[in-house]
Amino acid sequence: MTINKEHFRRALQHSPFHSRLAALSLTEEWTGWNGYKAARTLDKLSTEYFAVRSSCSVMDLTPMEKYRISGKDAFRFLDRLVTRDLSKLKPGMVTYVVWCNDDGKLIDDGTLFQLDEDQYRLCSQHHQLDWLLISSIGFDVNIEVETHEVAALAVQGPTAYSILTEAGIDGLADLKPFGIAQLQCNGFPLVVSRTGYTGDLGYELWVDPKHAESLWDALFAIKPRLDIHPIGLSTLEMVRIEAGFIMPGFDFNTAESTIRADYDRSPYEVGLGWLVNLDKGHFTGRQALLAEKARPVKRRLTKIYVDGNKPVREAFIFDAKHGKQIGEIKCATWSPILKANLAIADIEFVNGKLPPQLWARVDYQRELKWLSIWAECRVSDKPFYTPEHRSATPPANF
Amino acid sequence: MTEQMDVIIIGAGHNGLVCGTYLARAGLDVLFLEARDAVGGMTATRAIDTDYHTPGLAQTSFPVCTQIRKDLQLDSFGYSVGKAADTISLEQNGAHLRIGQQGPSGQGVSNSDTMAFDQLKKEYLDYAKALRPLFQNKPPRLKDFDFKDKTTLAKLGWNLRVGLGSDSMNEFLRIATMNMYDILDEALENEQLKGALAADAVLGHHMGPRTPGTVLTWLNRLSGELNGSLSVVDGSDSQLGHALRKAAAASGASFRLNASVRKILVEKSRAYGVEMADGEKIKAPLVISNADPRSTLLDLVGAPELDAMFAQRVSQIRGAGDVAKLHLALTGLPEFTGLAGADLEHRLIVAPTMMYVERAFNPAKYGECSDNPVLEITIPSLQNKSLAPAGHHVMAVNVTFAPYNLEGGWEKAKDQFASKVIDQLCRYAPNLKSLIANQELLTPQDIEREYHVREGHWHHGEMTIHQSFMMRPLYGAAQYDTPIDGLFLCGAGTHPGGGLTGQPGHNAAQRILAMRPAS
Ligand SMILES: Cc1cc2nc3c(=O)[nH]c(=O)nc-3n(C[C@H](O)[C@H](O)[C@H](O)COP(=O)(O)OP(=O)(O)OC[C@H]3O[C@@H](n4cnc5c(N)ncnc54)[C@H](O)[C@@H]3O)c2cc1C
Numbered sequence: 067m068t069i070n071k072e073h074f075r076r077a078l079q080h081s082p083f084h085s086r087l088a089a090l091s092l093t094e095e096w097t098g099w100n101g102y103k104a105a106r107t108l109d110k111l112s113t114e115y116f117a118v119r120s121s122c123s124v125m126d127l128t129p130m131e132k133y134r135i136s137g138k139d140a141f142r143f144l145d146r147l148v149t150r151d152l153s154k155l156k157p158g159m160v161t162y163v164v165w166c167n168d169d170g171k172l173i174d175d176g177t178l179f180q181l182d183e184d185q186y187r188l189c190s191q192h193h194q195l196d197w198l199l200i201s202s203i204g205f206d207v208n209i210e211v212e213t214h215e216v217a218a219l220a221v222q223g224p225t226a227y228s229i230l231t232e233a234g235i236d237g238l239a240d241l242k243p244f245g246i247a248q249l250q251c252n253g254f255p256l257v258v259s260r261t262g263y264t265g266d267l268g269y270e271l272w273v274d275p276k277h278a279e280s281l282w283d284a285l286f287a288i289k290p291r292l293d294i295h296p297i298g299l300s301t302l303e304m305v306r307i308e309a310g311f312i313m314p315g316f317d318f319n320t321a322e323s324t325i326r327a328d329y330d331r332s333p334y335e336v337g338l339g340w341l342v343n344l345d346k347g348h349f350t351g352r353q354a355l356l357a358e359k360a361r362p363v364k365r366r367l368t369k370i371y372v373d374g375n376k377p378v379r380e381a382f383i384f385d386a387k388h389g390k391q392i393g394e395i396k397c398a399t400w401s402p403i404l405k406a407n408l409a410i411a412d413i414e415f416v417n418g419k420l421p422p423q424l425w426a427r428v429d430y431q432r433e434l435k436w437l438s439i440w441a442e443c444r445v446s447d448k449p450f451y452t453p454e455h456r457s458a459t460p461p462a463n464f
Numbered sequence: 465m466t467e468q469m470d471v472i473i474i475g476a477g478h479n480g481l482v483c484g485t486y487l488a489r490a491g492l493d494v495l496f497l498e499a500r501d502a503v504g505g506m507t508a509t510r511a512i513d514t515d516y517h518t519p520g521l522a523q524t525s526f527p528v529c530t531q532i533r534k535d536l537q538l539d540s541f542g543y544s545v546g547k548a549a550d551t552i553s554l555e556q557n558g559a560h561l562r563i564g565q566q567g568p569s570g571q572g573v574s575n576s577d578t579m580a581f582d583q584l585k586k587e588y589l590d591y592a593k594a595l596r597p598l599f600q601n602k603p604p605r606l607k608d609f610d611f612k613d614k615t616t617l618a619k620l621g622w623n624l625r626v627g628l629g630s631d632s633m634n635e636f637l638r639i640a641t642m643n644m645y646d647i648l649d650e651a652l653e654n655e656q657l658k659g660a661l662a663a664d665a666v667l668g669h670h671m672g673p674r675t676p677g678t679v680l681t682w683l684n685r686l687s688g689e690l691n692g693s694l695s696v697v698d699g700s701d702s703q704l705g706h707a708l709r710k711a712a713a714a715s716g717a718s719f720r721l722n723a724s725v726r727k728i729l730v731e732k733s734r735a736y737g738v739e740m741a742d743g744e745k746i747k748a749p750l751v752i753s754n755a756d757p758r759s760t761l762l763d764l765v766g767a768p769e770l771d772a773m774f775a776q777r778v779s780q781i782r783g784a785g786d787v788a789k790l791h792l793a794l795t796g797l798p799e800f801t802g803l804a805g806a807d808l809e810h811r812l813i814v815a816p817t818m819m820y821v822e823r824a825f826n827p828a829k830y831g832e833c834s835d836n837p838v839l840e841i842t843i844p845s846l847q848n849k850s851l852a853p854a855g856h857h858v859m860a861v862n863v864t865f866a867p868y869n870l871e872g873g874w875e876k877a878k879d880q881f882a883s884k885v886i887d888q889l890c891r892y893a894p895n896l897k898s899l900i901a902n903q904e905l906l907t908p909q910d911i912e913r914e915y916h917v918r919e920g921h922w923h924h925g926e927m928t929i930h931q932s933f934m935m936r937p938l939y940g941a942a943q944y945d946t947p948i949d950g951l952f953l954c955g956a957g958t959h960p961g962g963g964l965t966g967q968p969g970h971n972a973a974q975r976i977l978a979m980r981p982a983s
Contacts, residue, residue, distance in 0.1 A: 142768060146768050146772075147772075167771075167772075167773060168771035168772065168773045168774055197772070200772050200773065200775075200776045201772040203762075203767045203772070203775050203776055203779050204762065204766055204767025204768050204775060205767070205768065347768075348730075348732075348733060348768065348769050348770070350771040350772040350773070351771060352733065352771075353733055353771070353947065
């Protein structure tokens with residue numbers, strides 16, 4: 067890795083796509099993400115949102131933490147790290163994973179890419195090097211941070227396949243969800259995975275930073291025929307809630323940053339129990355999770371529709387109108403495509419069961435005056451939005 | 465073929481023997497698997513030449529506590545308390561200091577020295593007595609006390625508050641985390657006396673007299689004195705190791721020697737047996753390890769079977785050995801300036817002042833051997849004639865400090881260091897060199913290899929405050945059990961630590977028996 071001696075001149079690093087993002091930014095609304103300058107928005111939110119849902123969006127994912135994990139024990143190391151059974155993972159496949167501390171509390175989630183035999187990439191929201199190194203004791207494994215060595219772009223939306231194909235990336239027709247392909251684009255190599263955080267048809271592209279701008283330009287060359295828009299973190303927040311994805315550090319406190327007792331969360335408590343396999347070999351937190359599973363469910367992150375159209379960010383949940391406070395909303399959005407108020411709430415169970423009635427007390431402002439109404443909530447067992455086209459193989463051509 | 469036992473004990477050191485004998489006497493089928501060719505661990509007789517033997521690594525010890533002695537009927541297996549040994553602190557000019565049953569004596573010892581010494585000793589023996597419930601039981605858990613923990617704490621509280629009285633209690637709280645240097649400087653004037661006591665406090669530890677916590681290590685040692693006087697370990701039939709071997713055999717336990725365990729078999733966080741070095745598997749629902757905690761958890765179980773943070777904490781256990789052992793085969797009895805032949809049956813030490821001991825420790829902090837090490841010398845063949853041919857002798861020397869991780873490596877330094885120690889000994893016993901028929905120096909690395917204890921540590925892990933009591937060997941495994949169901953620890957690495965006390969083995973057995981469902 068070459069050390070950039072000029073880094074201190076900038077509080078936030080520029081991603082390899084920055085020149086292109088800056089040129090297209092109409093709002094100039096930037097924020098910090100993992101040390102990078104990232105767009106909160108570039109255009110009107112609705113323009114960005116409908117790019118994801120109706121045409122094609124592009125988002126710079128370079129700031130995501132990326133780790134290259136390799137070596138003889140790489141698989142055993144990962145299998146002991148994460149709660150999920152990895153035995154079905156094969157080269158050319160991606161899987162969604164979470165990992166816990168000894169107490170079975172979530173440290174982070176991520177996507178795990180098997181690039182080759184004994185070659186993996188782990189992408190996570192938060193910095194994980196220390197935890198990965200702690201977890202590597204007793205394994206013959208190599209762990210390298212490759213956050214800055216790999217430029218990443220999410221291309222998501224119903225026309226994503228057509229745009230990529232037209233941009234010269236051949237070989238995507240057979241790529242199934244969670245598949246990885248090593249492909250070419252105008253003469254440079256890139257890795258494409260059919261993954262994403264939007265719940266729509268979509269791909270993530272991984273390239274050497276030196277090809278980042280060429281890749282961007284190849285995609286935007288299609289714009290005259292098929293619309294394509296860069297998007298920022300605000301749009302991502304809307305679509306990820308629609309897709310039912312949770313965000314560590316926002317929807318729940320990650321274990322290693324929790325100080326107060328009981329403020330951290332287990333996979334069961336955030337609704338990711340399906341990612342825990344207590345029957346595979348040992349993994350960190352297994353005994354704690356086994357014990358937790360034997361006890362009545364204490365609480366769970368729950369997807370809810372909230373009646374009405376008032377934004378419900380930061381509201382409490384009650385077991386009846388004017389009832390007992392039993393939870394709080396962690397994230398929420400108005401879904402333009404579903405015409406509904408969506409939220410994910412942390413709710414205390416009663417005797418191991420979700421209370422039958424859920425009400426939100428929604429505080430809102432009208433002409434700067436605070437008002438309060440009661441809104442009934444309905445639980446959604448499935449992600450709110452799962453369009454069929456997201457998993458069609460081959461995807462439709464436009 | 466796989467065998468099925470009730471209990472497998474990995475290692476037949478004296479603590480393993482104590483633990484296994486208790487369990488066998490409770491009706492369990494116990495199998496000892498010992499990697500070496502003899503039982504006893506660091507207290508097994510050791511050949512240094514065809515005709516010369518030493519009693520092992522431990523050279524002096526206190527009697528084992530009466531509870532263990534009675535429970536295991538050790539006396540009926542030949543155990544008896546060894547002859548009381550004085551400590552003689554050597555001076556090059558022959559002006560030695562002697563600390564015996566009656567207190568200190570010698571040229572430089574005044575009346576007020578004797579009084580101050582008696583006072584100090586009495587006070588600290590009282591503290592040691594008050595702490596007894598803590599040493600003789602499993603250390604209480606940090607939270608979720610069980611009944612046993614409550615009684616231990618109640619007894620401890622009673623002893624500290626009522627036994628000591630409030631003044632002593634306050635004083636105890638003041639001194640508990642202090643260092644020996646300050647304590648001794650406060651209480652005594654005689655430099656030689658201070659040096660001798662300071663040496664006791666750091667024996668076997670990577671600590672100098674000024675290291676915090678040395679008051680506790682000294683108290684731990686003093687708790688041995690509550691059982692009787694220190695004696696020279698001579699390897700005769702009346703010694704603890706031999707009596708324990710017989711007691712274990714009589715209780716129905718079986719032994720395998722040269723039987724090195726390679727792996728503890730674990731499935732779903734439960735131990736179900738062991739795999740031997742040759743691949744043979746032996747099954748048992750209870751596996752108890754007399755090996756040190758790091759070897760047990762990191763090598764035999766393996767970090768992959770443990771949670772990551774716990775494995776990390778195990779790997780951080782401090783325990784690099786800092787004592788080397790010099791064994792000399794002698795064609796005759798050496799003459800020490802200013803000592804009579806009969807004096808040599810006692811424990812001789814070289815620790816003339818506290819500053820000497822502290823200076824000896826300085827290089828060890830930086831991975832170097834002491835220029836002038838602290839020495840503990842015994843000649844066990846004076847008591848046990850079978851150790852050497854008639855008229856010949858063996859000498860054992862604990863050489864402090866000799867770091868496990870020596871800068872530049874032990875390979876080149878070893879012979880040089882041995883010669884240096886012999887030269888140093890010759891300053892007190894000028895004819896020594898001419899009597900040496902053979903010699904061996906065991907560095908902590910040699911001890912690691914030959915006794916299968918990680919980093920060759922006397923106590924299987926440092927006895928720092930953060931690795932003592934309810935945190936020994938570490939949080940998460942401090943009550944002899946481990947995160948692996950059915951796997952227990954019983955060696956010196958557990959509470960209350962090393963030395964020939966049998967206490968860890970006893971406490972572990974009590975814990976295991978208490979956890980068993982009543983049948
Ligand atoms: C240089 C030195 C000098 C000492 N001097 C004194 C002294 O003067 N006085 C005193 O009281 N104490 C002394 N000690 C300390 C004392 O000897 C130990 O604390 C004590 O012997 C520990 O007893 P134990 O039964 O717990 O373990 P050990 O005696 O170490 O026994 C452990 C046994 O387990 C076996 N084992 C380990 N791993 C395996 C495996 N994988 N498979 C099969 N078997 C295995 C080992 O071979 C060994 O026999 C000294 C220690 C050293 C290193």
